[in-house]
Each structure stands twice: as C-alpha cells, then as structure tokens.
Amino acid sequence: MSRELVLIGVGAGDPDWLTLAAVDAIRRVDVLFVVVKEAEYDDLVEARRELIARHRDTPLRTVSLQDPKRPWRTTPDYPAAVRRWRAQRRDAWGAALAAELGEGETGGFLVWGDPSLYESTLAIIEEVISHSQTDIELDVIPGVSSVLALAARHHIPLNRQGHAVQIMPARLLADGMPDGVVDAVVMLDGKQAFASIDPEGIDIYWGAYLGSPDEILISGPLAEVRDEVLRVRNEAIERKGWMFDTYLLRRVDPGRSAD
Structure with missing residues (x-):
C-alpha cells in the first residue's frame, strides 16, 4: 500500500470559506503535519485548532515541524538564501514524513489561502516526494485565496x-x-x-x-x-x-x- 499526502487549502481567514473537499480531507487524514514558524502567532494556532475541532469527531495525531529561520530578510543574496531555506525545509519535512507517515496512511498539511498561490509548501513537498524512497501519492485541495x-x-x-x-x-x-x-x-x-x-x-x-x-x-x-x-x-x-x-x-x- 502506498502513502498519501494531501495539501488542504483552508482559505484566507474565515472558517466558513473551507470547501466541502477540504472538510472531507480534514476528516480522513491520519496524521497532520503542522509547520511551526519562527514567530508563530497565537491567533493562527487557535484558528488551526478551531478548524480541526469543528470538522473532526475523532482524535488527530499531529507532528510539529519547526520552520527554519528566514535569512533572506537581511541577506544581500536573496535567491541563494531562499534556496538554502527551501533545502532545509525539504530535508526536515522528508525526514518527518519517512518517520511518521506509515504505509496505507494519509498525511495532511493545512495551507492558508490556496496551496498554488505564493505558497512554497507545494513546491517543497514535490521535492520531498521526488527524493523519497517510498511511494507517496499527492492530492491538492484548492482554497479561497x-x-x-x-x-x-x-x-x-x-x-x-x-x-x-x-x-x-x-x-x-x-x-x-x-x-x-x-x-x-x-x-x-x-x-x-x-x-x-x-x-x-x-x-x-x-x-x-x-x-x-x-x-x-x-x-x-x-x-x-x-x-x-x-x-x-x-x-x-x-x-x-x-x-x-x-x-x-x-x-x-x-x-x-x-x-
């Protein structure tokens, strides 16, 4: 059996902007990968918890992924800094998926807005999958950007x-x-x-x-x-x-x- 990973677009802020496909995905994931940014905001953490509580009747296993610092805010070489940051993300996420996503399981990422618009999660996950030693099927649920x-x-x-x-x-x-x-x-x-x-x-x-x-x-x-x-x-x-x-x-x- 292969593993599945779904990127769930959860919209720009209003919990009612979730699509039916997003709700279904939240209900069927076995493990949720949560990217914790360097200065995570309590409001966003609480909003994420509310979405899960609102649409899940069963407990959800979560795995926290500590985001690397974003050095390009001060670096003179913006493209190089972004490449390093993405590589750090790819390696950390790849290791977490290998360790935490079991055979036959579905993992999920909640992505603010839409996963395809000025959001690096999709591009990095595609790199992770291309480097993976196991088969991972990817699904992307669009959101209200x-x-x-x-x-x-x-x-x-x-x-x-x-x-x-x-x-x-x-x-x-x-x-x-x-x-x-x-x-x-x-x-x-x-x-x-x-x-x-x-x-x-x-x-x-x-x-x-x-x-x-x-x-x-x-x-x-x-x-x-x-x-x-x-x-x-x-x-x-x-x-x-x-x-x-x-x-x-x-x-x-x-x-x-x-x-």
Whole structure:
C-alpha cells in the first residue's frame, strides 16, 4: 500500500470559506503535519485548532515541524538564501514524513489561502516526494485565496474587460507599476512598497486579516489614502503583533499602461 499526502487549502481567514473537499480531507487524514514558524502567532494556532475541532469527531495525531529561520530578510543574496531555506525545509519535512507517515496512511498539511498561490509548501513537498524512497501519492485541495477574498470584500471584479491582472510580490514594485500593467495584485509587502511609488492615476484596494474578526478594508485614490493605510497598518501591528495584508493597485485610466 502506498502513502498519501494531501495539501488542504483552508482559505484566507474565515472558517466558513473551507470547501466541502477540504472538510472531507480534514476528516480522513491520519496524521497532520503542522509547520511551526519562527514567530508563530497565537491567533493562527487557535484558528488551526478551531478548524480541526469543528470538522473532526475523532482524535488527530499531529507532528510539529519547526520552520527554519528566514535569512533572506537581511541577506544581500536573496535567491541563494531562499534556496538554502527551501533545502532545509525539504530535508526536515522528508525526514518527518519517512518517520511518521506509515504505509496505507494519509498525511495532511493545512495551507492558508490556496496551496498554488505564493505558497512554497507545494513546491517543497514535490521535492520531498521526488527524493523519497517510498511511494507517496499527492492530492491538492484548492482554497479561497486572499486575492479572491480581497476582491469579494471590496465588491469589485478582479479584472476589467479586455485587460489582464498581474499578481506579483511587492519587490517587483521597486520601480513603480510595471509597464503594460493596469491592474496589479500585490502580495508579501513587508515594506509598504505602495507608499513609495508614483500615485498619480492609481487607486488602491487594501485589505488586512481578510475573513477574520479583525478584518480591515481601505480603498480610494492612492495619493489620498496611502497615509491612512500606513497609519492603520502600523496600529494593527502594534495591537496584534503581526500583519497579513494584500492589495490591488488599479490604474484609473486603463489606457495609461506605463509610468
């Protein structure tokens, strides 16, 4: 008998955003692998426990995986730091799967948002499986990403007719909105890149803690609301100790495709 591993997308924050497929997967896993980050947040730990308690009638064995530190926040060689970090994850997770996932068992990872969008779990698990000495079948359950949650909460379509949407990490905003891009969803913005670009002709739709009781939404012309976003964001970090936010930058005139 082979072993099975399922990556379960659990959505961006609202426990009601779980799909029926995600609920079924939570109920059938034999062992849950929990990645404990270097500064795990009590809110997220509690949210994970709530999901399990809400959808399991039987006890669930859990295995904690201590996440390696993320050195690229200070390193001058970002790509090399990311490669080392991913290799450390691959080796640790591979060892845990070999030791804890028995023949005929199903293991699971709960993945915030969607496993396929700016989430390294899927790519690392694929490396783990390719290096494994045993057969492991992989299943991926999609989840409601923060991108879709952001559009829904602001009551806007993600795309506009005849135009594409670019989803990008904030570091690609260093020189402003990329040429040819009229709608950009920005993720992983730890340095508030939106505040340093030319705001002329750009609206922002910003959201933090989407789907949670602490959800915050701000929208409007970037030049008018960016200071408010910065203030509210900093106040929220002071209050909670952490921040998950996503935003859409939208050119008011789609015909203007270059800065």
